[in-house]
Amino acid sequence: MPTSFPTSPYEAVLRLVECQKEAVSQDSLLHDLVLRWTEITEADSCDILLRENGEGLVLRASTAFPEMVYRVKLGKCVGLSGEAYTTGEAIFLGENAQEDPRYARYPNTNGHQFEALAVLPLINGPSGPLGVLLVRRNSLWKFDDATREQLMGLAAITARVFQGFTNAHQAGTRLNRLGALSEVSKTIAKSPYLEEILQLLVNLTAQQFNYRVCTVRLLDESRSELVLRATQAEAKAYQKKRAIKLGESIAGRAIAENRPVFVRDVQFDDEYIGHDLAVEQGLRSMICIPLTLQDRPVGVLSCYTTEVREFPADEIKALETLAKQAAVSIEHAKLQVRNTLMQEMHHRVKNNLQQVASLLRLQLRHSQFKTLEEALNDCLNRILAISTVHDLLSREDLDHVGIRSIAENLVHHQQTSFVMPDRKIKFEVRGSDVRLNMTQATQVALLLNELVANAIEHGFAKTPSGEIHVNVEDTDGEISIWVSNNGDPLPEGFDPTRASHLGLKIVENLARGLGGRFKMSEVLAWTVTEVKFPRATGE
Numbered sequence: 001m002p003t004s005f006p007t008s009p010y011e012a013v014l015r016l017v018e019c020q021k022e023a024v025s026q027d028s029l030l031h032d033l034v035l036r037w038t039e040i041t042e043a044d045s046c047d048i049l050l051r052e053n054g055e056g057l058v059l060r061a062s063t064a065f066p067e068m069v070y071r072v073k074l075g076k077c078v079g080l081s082g083e084a085y086t087t088g089e090a091i092f093l094g095e096n097a098q099e100d101p102r103y104a105r106y107p108n109t110n111g112h113q114f115e116a117l118a119v120l121p122l123i124n125g126p127s128g129p130l131g132v133l134l135v136r137r138n139s140l141w142k143f144d145d146a147t148r149e150q151l152m153g154l155a156a157i158t159a160r161v162f163q164g165f166t167n168a169h170q171a172g173t174r175l176n177r178l179g180a181l182s183e184v185s186k187t188i189a190k191s192p193y194l195e196e197i198l199q200l201l202v203n204l205t206a207q208q209f210n211y212r213v214c215t216v217r218l219l220d221e222s223r224s225e226l227v228l229r230a231t232q233a234e235a236k237a238y239q240k241k242r243a244i245k246l247g248e249s250i251a252g253r254a255i256a257e258n259r260p261v262f263v264r265d266v267q268f269d270d271e272y273i274g275h276d277l278a279v280e281q282g283l284r285s286m287i288c289i290p291l292t293l294q295d296r297p298v299g300v301l302s303c304y305t306t307e308v309r310e311f312p313a314d315e316i317k318a319l320e321t322l323a324k325q326a327a328v329s330i331e332h333a334k335l336q337v338r339n340t341l342m343q344e345m346h347h348r349v350k351n352n353l354q355q356v357a358s359l360l361r362l363q364l365r366h367s368q369f370k371t372l373e374e375a376l377n378d379c380l381n382r383i384l385a386i387s388t389v390h391d392l393l394s395r396e397d398l399d400h401v402g403i404r405s406i407a408e409n410l411v412h413h414q415q416t417s418f419v420m421p422d423r424k425i426k427f428e429v430r431g432s433d434v435r436l437n438m439t440q441a442t443q444v445a446l447l448l449n450e451l452v453a454n455a456i457e458h459g460f461a462k463t464p465s466g467e468i469h470v471n472v473e474d475t476d477g478e479i480s481i482w483v484s485n486n487g488d489p490l491p492e493g494f495d496p497t498r499a500s501h502l503g504l505k506i507v508e509n510l511a512r513g514l515g516g517r518f519k520m521s522e523v524l525a526w527t528v529t530e531v532k533f534p535r536a537t538g539e
Contacts, residue, residue: 030061050131079104116141198230431472459487
């Protein structure tokens with residue numbers, strides 16, 4: 001489904017789910033949720049009203065009237081909020097919302113004016129709405145079908161996040177592992193979203209079992225690696241822990257032996273990777289529980305304590321049961337993602353065809369080709385760059401692709417198709433395999449294709465041999481890509497911003513489209529092209 005807001009649907013869901021990481025109470029969770037809503041939807045204000053003892057609605061969080069929280073109470077049939085709560089149907093007013101006869105103004109807020117309003121019931125299950133969520137804009141708001149569907153979907157996620165937190169908080173007051181297990185399993189079983197399942201799993205498991213840190217690593221079978229996908233640890237160093245090979249880790253041993261593996265003290269265990277971080281975070285005992293589905297490994301749940309202790313048999317049994325439930329939910333979510341992406345594929349293909357059409361128009365305006373064959377080959381090369389991304393999507397993570405994977409595929413294609421037999425050029429791709437969403441991956445594929453093709457064509461027009469390097473780096477969310485060659489030097493006084501070469505114009509446009517910048521320079525007898533841009537966090 002195409003997004004109606006700058007924030008993509010998957011990123012929006014993830015940002016709402018992440019509110020649980022910092023929440024210490026219902027109030028702090030609700031406060032974070034209304035802030036996230038204003039960011040995701042570009043709204044000017046957002047309120048959440050929840051039912052109170054079945055008698056009506058109470059304002060529990062507001063970006064517009066924080067001083068009115070807990071002080072505003074509405075009858076369950078009063079105003080637009082009451083109607084949406086009673087009927088369970090969303091209300092959308094794109095203009096003159098305050099003139100609607102059903103509108104009920106909060107006390108002492110006569111000076112507050114806005115134009116558009118969405119009133120969304122917070123529904124989680126058959127028991128009826130938990131309350132309502134109000135989203136306001138000071139300007140006109142066109143509520144087309146896609147926007148309505150997206151707003152209602154995000155409201156359902158918000159209800160699930162709040163109910164999941166509430167269930168876990170209530171369950172945590174009972175010192176009963178079976179009760180905690182039931183609450184965690186029930187909550188994650190309700191979610192159809194993989195990222196939400198994983199985040200709920202680590203958050204609720206840590207909370208219910210009083211663990212310092214919980215992590216989930218999923219198995220990447222193609223690389224035989226366990227990739228960190230969720231943790232409730234706040235330390236950024238922990239959140240960025242690298243993927244680990246199956247044969248080098250305790251988590252890998254848990255998968256290989258298909259049983260829980262216990263480490264008494266990770267700070268002193270020779271097999272454990274990351275002693276310094278364990279000391280910094282105060283981690284001591286650890287247990288790794290394999291996530292398996294019909295004896296097929298899916299990933300590993302790792303739990304850490306702040307003291308050196310044993311894990312009792314009933315605790316291990318509860319974690320094993322939880323791991324089985326989580327594995328089923330994870331696989332179910334993956335199937336749903338596949339189904340959703342298949343439905344979205346027509347939208348992606350349409351966007352890519354529009355991009356191809358734009359490139360062809362640009363090529364017509366800046367035609368420098370001597371023959372029709374040369375022009376067609378240039379077009380084909382760019383279309384194949386887009387094809388590379390789709391091919392990798394079908395083999396990798398469905399909605400994200402690694403930059404190194406893109407670069408390696410493009411380099412192989414360029415090397416076999418465009419390097420003349422009398423030229424001996426060595427290619428090398430180095431750096432991080434930073435994963436990008438579909439939109440950014442397509443733009444980066446086109447950009448890399450132009451830079452590598454330009455290095456071959458102009459860097460080795462006279463020089464018979466040399467090297468072309470592609471380097472990728474991720475520095476706190478800013479991606480840097482360098483394509484360098486040690487072939488022909490740049491012409492004296494060369495200015496890429498004034499060059500008429502079509503490839504450079506395409507690179508400039510793509511870099512701007514990524515919200516980044518492009519530069520080209522001579523460094524130690526190497527021609528270096530550099531593109532930097534911020535990484536988008538979701539599709």
